[in-house]
Amino acid sequence: MNPIDLVLVEDDPMVMEVNEGFIKRIGGFRICGKAKTGKRALEIIQELRPRLVILDIYLPDFNGIQILREVRRQGIPTDIILITAAQDVATVQAGLRFGVVDYIIKPFKFERINTALNNYRTYSEQFRNRGEMNQEDLDRLIKILPSQENPSNRIREELPKGLREITLQQVYNFLKESRVGLSAEGVAEGVGLARVTARRYLEYLEKNERVILETQYGSVGRPINKYKIVL
Missing domain, CATH: 3.40.50.2300 (Response regulator)
Known part of the structure; x- marks a missing residue:
């Protein structure tokens, strides 16, 4: 190609x-x-x-x-x-x-x-050698675009005071790209936020059922909470 x-x-x-x-x-x-x-x-x-x-x-x-x-x-x-x-x-x-x-x-x-x-x-390859598209083709094509996974398209209620829509999108996209569960500390480091700020966004996404919270227990130490995108 x-x-x-x-x-x-x-x-x-x-x-x-x-x-x-x-x-x-x-x-x-x-x-x-x-x-x-x-x-x-x-x-x-x-x-x-x-x-x-x-x-x-x-x-x-x-x-x-x-x-x-x-x-x-x-x-x-x-x-x-x-x-x-x-x-x-x-x-x-x-x-x-x-x-x-x-x-x-x-x-x-x-x-x-x-x-x-x-x-x-x-996305671009979907148009190669096609004369027309049916609804199923179009639905699959549209889902490829990142903007379709923007949490603001699905979460309609007003954000709590102190939360910003663009930062919410950054947190959501970072989790989506990771494809594995991440702790609040991991998200904070990856997005460039304070840990307490990252946790607020993650808790908001969990409340709106866009992420799930998984608690992992090790042999020693405190359990680790990890957030994962809802597929």
């Missing part, structure tokens, strides 16, 4: 180098273009029309959402993954409304972008 052409947009040279290393490590993708500014990013996207763009939001000239909007306005058939430090709900919603296939919040680990690109590859 031919590699998927990808354009990488990031203004920080060190972050660009790290992301490039991650992508090469994953395999199956070919970086056909790189840009450090929004203007150059648009030029490359218009010229190459890559299958996928990994786009930072904070660029020296344009906001990444502006680039995303312009790509959609021009009807360029390119999928976009946003990678950014922006966590405010308005920015997240803007990205989702303009059809990003994933939204990764900095700082992130290799496992997160690995999951995003593998999901995208699976």
